Amino acid sequence: MDSQVAVALALSLVGGVSTSIGALFVIVNKTPSLKMLGLLQGFAAGLMLSISFFDLAHNALNSLGFLKGNLWFFAGVIFFAVVASFIPEPTLTPTSDVKGRKKNGDEGDKDIMKKHRRQVLFSGIVTAVGISLHNFPEGMAVFLGSLKGLRVGLNLALAIALHNIPEGVAVALPVYFATQSKWQAFKLASLSGFAEPLGVIIVAYLFPSSLSPEILEGLLGSVGGVMAFLTLHEMLPLAFDYAGQKQSVKAVFLGMAFMSASLYFLSISLPEDLSL
Template sequence: MEWLASLSAVPQALVATLFTYGVTALGAGTVFFFKSINRKVLDAMLGFAGGVMIAASFWSLLAPSIELSESMGGIPWIPAVLGFLLGGLFLRVVDRLLPHLHIEYDRSEAEGIKTNWQRSILLVLAITLHNIPEGLAVGVGFGAVAAGIPSAGLAGAVALAIGIGLQNFPEGAAVSIPLRRDGLTRRKAFWYGQLSGIVEPFAGVAGAALVTVMHPILPYALAFAAGAMIYVVAEEVIPESRREGNEHIATLGLMLGFAVMMTLDVALG
């Protein structure tokens, strides 16, 4: 990890989010081996992804936000609350405006501004919506390390990237496999699946660069990323994982994902 420590926050965020993007592409690559995915398995993976995101929101983002705000002499809970709510509000606006279609939904159930875009594009945009806050979270996580927050060590930022990467694997598969089932070639299905994760390096670099240049906004940025991720979990991931009646499997997956992310953050951080 020494070579990573020698880099500044922005290159660190780039490397980390290229890793999370790579895991998305790896998940999308399952389309070369499978044409369908068992719904129970998918719901368990979605639950796992939700658990990772919930744990990361607190251990890697909200807790450092509160600690940093306190060390800066402010009222600790104000940046955490404001940033958290603004993150959710931002995703709400994007959710209303960005055309997207969730897994297994009919074309007529697309959300956002009405459009005639192909189903494949709408599926990619749905997962892209998930990946924006994930990339941002990794970026501001490395920005927190550069700021010298005691609870935000390099190992903790790496743990966050690993956790986000783990839950990106099913997201890549969740795009490519349904597209293959819809009749796209394996190569095209893989292309669209990996494309859903390409936004993460951009969001990660932007987040790290912003908090590096504007250090006072870091507590708000950390909480903003947490709020955006919790919005995605509550609005999209959990409802989707329970849509086909596999509530118990999805819940167990969520608890496992939370436990894994908590272990990574506490053990490595």
């Protein structure tokens, strides 16, 4: 078992590092404008919604049934809504105040930009939390796949690696814009990816002995609820503010289509008796 865990950990690191590759795509380019940031946030929101509804919630409904799957999903929504109510959230200055401050010159503009950066940073942090929660089951799948053979585990790890690159972009982009720090953006995206090997450790040492498959599927359904809430509560309003509703909605559906295609290619790389 120890050798199998070591192999699974090595394979999961391939997927984990791919979020760092996504972060590199962000930090090698110039900081985006507010409008471009809004469009990219809309795209990232589409990625998150696709993961939430077409992956995590979908699997929970299929495994547990319509009623139990929905109960677990909305338990995640309520849980994160309660958590979010205790988090001090930065807010943007109303438009009328912005116009007034612009009359005061550069000092007002700098203050406005600081508020923008605080809001974007908050969005980046909650995105990192959501992506980290999603990477746990991917690590579990890599472990279970590697038990069936090195070829299966390697193919799955490579598929997940390609699938994780845009997730690294989704985490690094708002952090880079908000902090202007390439290191901070790279670090947070990388940490969200390394939730994957942690998933290997959890399933290897906890799942076989004390965590029933039904509870595991329910928890993953709740993660879907958490991700849906933070996407609609944090990421989508930010995209609307910066890029406008019409353009942002187009970016959301583009992101959903991209991630849905990624999930499809990931699913066909799995053995028939192993689900993600």
